[in-house]
């Protein structure tokens with residue numbers, strides 16, 4: 044039985060072409076700036092996103108961390124969403140490593156933060172009691188709302204508020220290209236308002252490892268120093284960057300345009316799941332308004348399908364796995380199915396059938412119908 048793995052888009056495998064390119068990659072010592080493949084990847088990423096420079100880092104977490112270190116002095120404060128990855132899922136790196144506090148705002152169901160709340164959150168720099176606001180950070184796409192894409196207009200609005208206060212805007216764009224594809228905008232247009240942005244190669248773009256941070260030359264210089272401090276100078280890492288160069292190619296030769304397939308598969312899966320008794324709204328910010336509501340497929344705009352089940356979640360995930368389909372237990376009692384390059388349209392029926400059969404086995408469908 045082939046296993047269909049939808050736990051995350053990080054489970055994706057490098058393509059055969061990526062593996063060949065990695066084997067043949069020209070490499071050098073990147074700490075001396077001499078790895079031609081890394082240099083090419085950093086230039087390609089900067090060009091694509093309309094920024095002066097790029098920096099290859101090992102992970103999205105490291106990309107966010109070096110960005111914070113480059114922007115925020117010790118004792119500075121970051122304005123960010125309480126459900127953002129930087130705040131809740133990076134082992135408090137902002138506090139432990141950067142030495143920054145976070146002023147946490149409520150993330151809204153569309154993945155945005157209220158611009159008025161952002162504007163009201165800047166500290167008074169003349170008051171010695173207060174930390175100094177040094178960064179505004181948003182997440183695009185925004186995972187905990189269901190990987191919602193944030194628009195160009197919204198990003199411009201937040202950047203304008205930050206810049207009025209002399210503070211930069213960082214975009215955690217771990218799945219930035221999902222937003223680009225979902226919104227049908229040019230990457231540089233969506234990135235333009237941001238002073239820095241990090242995106243992951245290792246998620247929907249299917250590379251084995253790596254993220255890239257982009258911004259001004261001065262910012263990237265500071266981020267490069269921070270990367271060194273964190274032990275992130277990786278020498279002949281062009282072997283990894285070679286896969287990234289393939290992922291960032293235009294059109295069908297690369298891995299960005301194909302994200303549209305993941306989005307279509309996710310929407311189709313949500314439509315199938317919504318019709319199964321025992322599948323419920325994800326609740327929380329991913330679809331607020333009560334657990335007993337059905338799943339709303341129109342909220343699926345990228346590659347995440349979040350939902351709850353009328354059954355014990357661990358038992359449900361195990362029952363689905365016994366049918367060769369792997370799903371992830373996600374925060375807020377949710378289950379995540381993340382479509383990815385290992386899943387084709389024809390697999391969606393099998394995933395939905397596994398969910399239906401697992402719920403039937405656990406008696407959840409009967410309970411849902413009679414409730």
Ligand SMILES: Cc1ncc(COP(=O)(O)O)c(C=O)c1O
Nearest residue numbers: 102103104105128182186215217
């Ligand atoms: C929104 C967001 N930012 C950052 C990261 C961190 O990426 P990594 O796992 O490469 O450290 C993730 C990982 O899932 C993420 O979802």
